[in-house]
Amino acid sequence: MPTPAPLRFPARGLLLFGGLLLAVWSFGALWYDAAPAAAWGFAAVLAAAVWALRRTGRSWWAVLAGGAAVLVWWLGLAPSHDRAWPAEYSRLPTAQVDGDRLTIHELRNFDYPRGGEPVPRWETRTYDLAGLEGMDLAVNYWGSPWIAHPIVIFRFKDAPPLAFSIETRREEGEAYSALAGFFRRYELIVLAGDERDLLRVRTGVRTGEDIYLYSTVATPERARRRLMEYVDTMNRIAAQPRWYNAVTSNCTTAIRGMRQGDPMPFDWRLLVNGRGDAMLYERGLLRTGGLSFAELKPRALATAAARAAHDDPDFSRAIRAGRPGFDTALPPGMVLVPGGEFTMGTDSERSFPNERPAHRVTVAPFLLDAKPVTNADFARFVEATGYVTVAERPVDWDELKKQVPPGTPKPPDELLAPGSLVFRPTAGPVDLRDMSQWWVWTPGASWRHPEGAGSSTEGREDHPVVQVAFEDAQAYARWAGKRLPTEAEWEFAARGGLPDARYPWGDEENPGGRFMLNRWTGDFPYRNDLADGFAGTSPAGSFPPNAYGLYDMAGNVWNWCSDLYRADTYALRAGDAPACCDPRGPLTAEDETIVPGDPSPPGVPGAERRVTKGGSFLCHPSYCESYRPSARRGTPPDTGSSHVGFRCAMDAPDAR
Numbered sequence: 001m002p003t004p005a006p007l008r009f010p011a012r013g014l015l016l017f018g019g020l021l022l023a024v025w026s027f028g029a030l031w032y033d034a035a036p037a038a039a040w041g042f043a044a045v046l047a048a049a050v051w052a053l054r055r056t057g058r059s060w061w062a063v064l065a066g067g068a069a070v071l072v073w074w075l076g077l078a079p080s081h082d083r084a085w086p087a088e089y090s091r092l093p094t095a096q097v098d099g100d101r102l103t104i105h106e107l108r109n110f111d112y113p114r115g116g117e118p119v120p121r122w123e124t125r126t127y128d129l130a131g132l133e134g135m136d137l138a139v140n141y142w143g144s145p146w147i148a149h150p151i152v153i154f155r156f157k158d159a160p161p162l163a164f165s166i167e168t169r170r171e172e173g174e175a176y177s178a179l180a181g182f183f184r185r186y187e188l189i190v191l192a193g194d195e196r197d198l199l200r201v202r203t204g205v206r207t208g209e210d211i212y213l214y215s216t217v218a219t220p221e222r223a224r225r226r227l228m229e230y231v232d233t234m235n236r237i238a239a240q241p242r243w244y245n246a247v248t249s250n251c252t253t254a255i256r257g258m259r260q261g262d263p264m265p266f267d268w269r270l271l272v273n274g275r276g277d278a279m280l281y282e283r284g285l286l287r288t289g290g291l292s293f294a295e296l297k298p299r300a301l302a303t304a305a306a307r308a309a310h311d312d313p314d315f316s317r318a319i320r321a322g323r324p325g326f327d328t329a330l331p332p333g334m335v336l337v338p339g340g341e342f343t344m345g346t347d348s349e350r351s352f353p354n355e356r357p358a359h360r361v362t363v364a365p366f367l368l369d370a371k372p373v374t375n376a377d378f379a380r381f382v383e384a385t386g387y388v389t390v391a392e393r394p395v396d397w398d399e400l401k402k403q404v405p406p407g408t409p410k411p412p413d414e415l416l417a418p419g420s421l422v423f424r425p426t427a428g429p430v431d432l433r434d435m436s437q438w439w440v441w442t443p444g445a446s447w448r449h450p451e452g453a454g455s456s457t458e459g460r461e462d463h464p465v466v467q468v469a470f471e472d473a474q475a476y477a478r479w480a481g482k483r484l485p486t487e488a489e490w491e492f493a494a495r496g497g498l499p500d501a502r503y504p505w506g507d508e509e510n511p512g513g514r515f516m517l518n519r520w521t522g523d524f525p526y527r528n529d530l531a532d533g534f535a536g537t538s539p540a541g542s543f544p545p546n547a548y549g550l551y552d553m554a555g556n557v558w559n560w561c562s563d564l565y566r567a568d569t570y571a572l573r574a575g576d577a578p579a580c581c582d583p584r585g586p587l588t589a590e591d592e593t594i595v596p597g598d599p600s601p602p603g604v605p606g607a608e609r610r611v612t613k614g615g616s617f618l619c620h621p622s623y624c625e626s627y628r629p630s631a632r633r634g635t636p637p638d639t640g641s642s643h644v645g646f647r648c649a650m651d652a653p654d655a656r
């Protein structure tokens with residue numbers, strides 16, 4: 001028998017690589033599925049055998065034999081339902097279908113009280129399959145943008161949404177390890193749960209996780225087929241335990257495998273499933289609201305809404321409201337703000353006295369314009385109604401008298417001509433306590449002529465309307481069938497579900513070096529370096545929205561709120577217990593305590609002022625940083641200016 005020729009490089013290299021892979025796999029299988037000591041023992045024996053055979057050219061036989069022995073042992077490992085499961089995995093759901101009636105046993109519906117321990121609840125529920133309306137998809141990220149966990153949700157006409165989550169059934173004290181997922185460490189479980197359980201555990205209990213919510217195009221018939229596949233898999237697993245495997249049987253590939261009727265073509269994004277939503281979008285399986293995927297995804301982010309609605313019995317509607325692809329029938333341009341309890345004001349040292357103390361407040365769900373009312377919007381209102389704004393009317397000295405110190409002489413007539421306050425940069429540094437140096441009473445200034453006679457809004461149709469008084473904003477809101485937001489609503493909305501964050505987007509003012517708002521950059525009030533792109537107002541919505549989809553909640557223009565202003569409102573309210581519900585502001589300012597350091601323009605004690613929120617293109621950290629959600633100002637109601645606008649609110653529709 002001729003001696004075989006020595007293996008040439010490619011074949012030898014492949015053999016070496018294969019041998020190494022087998023050895024590493026065997027080591028991992030023993031490490032994860034037996035014990036680390038077994039893995040080390042195996043490695044030592046194998047190394048000794050390879051060493052002993054090193055001159056015979058047959059040392060890879062030792063690797064093959066060792067690997068084969070481990071494989072035989074490993075394939076013989078049996079999955080089991082009978083282990084020390086933690087509460088959340090302690091029961092296996094099963095289901096029965098009888099015509100249109102679906103009954104699920106051991107449906108998980110844990111409650112997660114804020115700050116408390118989970119309350120286990122396992123239920124039997126029945127669903128009318130004829131009432132199945134559609135199928136939604138929640139995508140859960142817990143760290144890497146490449147790896148996600150899909151939760152499929154079925155919506156019914158007369159029942160809460162039913163969610164399914166295919167997970168590793170980890171034992172008590174066992175953490176999920178991506179590497180262990182390649183071996184036989186975990187059994188597979190299909191959880192059937194109330195949507196509030198499977199989503200809230202990820203948004204309100206665990207930290208650092210995100211949920212994106214999409215509506216799929218599945219018809220009720222198609223959704224029913226998918227649902228039946230889940231039911232089938234669930235019952236099979238209950239009858240016969242099965243191993244989880246990160247490649248062949250994970251939460252995403254298991255979904256694919258269930259689709260026996262019309263298989264989903266294989267795609268790399270089934271494994272690297274953090275990009276699975278993009279794949280579904282490309283295949284036309286998601287409702288898009290007419291948006292590109294790059295636009296859709298940020299608006300599908302439901303983490304903040306879910307946190308805000310954590311205790312809301314109407315959780316399922318709150319997390320969907322305003323999200324593209326869901327039929328929530330909101331008036332165009334409005335966003336549903338879920339409402340809830342929150343900390344209003346702040347105890348931060350870096351704040352004004354009128355923002356303190358922090359106190360708990362609840363607000364009901366409400367609708368809010370996504371953007372401030374623009375010049376084009378306001379022009380439509382004026383055209384339709386012939387409305388004349390306060391700044392366009394001659395000043396009524398008898399009215400003005402009430403707002404200035406008694407005995408103030410009547411000003412010259414030209415100052416009583418129609419006009420408004422216009423911002424004018426100074427020539428150089430000035431005393432920042434004296435606002436009169438940059439605010440100039442300008443005859444002829446109005447919403448049509450924001451900088452006075454000769455100026456216009458041409459080319460600024462999409463900028464927020466300015467030079468509007470409180471009364472003008474109210475008149476517009478009434479015409480639009482809306483109302484102004486309360487201060488509490490404004491602040492809740494601006495916070496975007498982030499409790500205690502300094503800004504509507506978080507604690508860092510310029511995340512990644514990016515400007516998140518239009519404020520004053522450079523040296524106030526004489527040099528603007530345009531670092532954020534705008535010296536004056538910017539088109540409404542030029543900067544990223546907050547988590548509720550609201551734009552310009554910081555900077556650009558101040559927004560009128562409906563509340564009467566007092567610097568001591570928070571101090572008075574902080575004594576209230578429990579959290580005050582939908583506060584509408586003080587009823588009178590007559591006995592207002594003067595609060596030293598109130599940043600509002602000086603007024604006559606007790607004279608009416610209204611709350612403005614949000615800060616403007618004139619705010620600068622050196623001066624006010626009033627674009628923080630807790631910041632507030634009192635503004636005389638008849639005073640328009642270059643940097644005060646508004647947006648409207650509505651009560652949330654009660655109907656689902």
Ligand SMILES: [Ca+2]
Nearest residue numbers: 518519532534
């Ligand atoms: Ca600016």
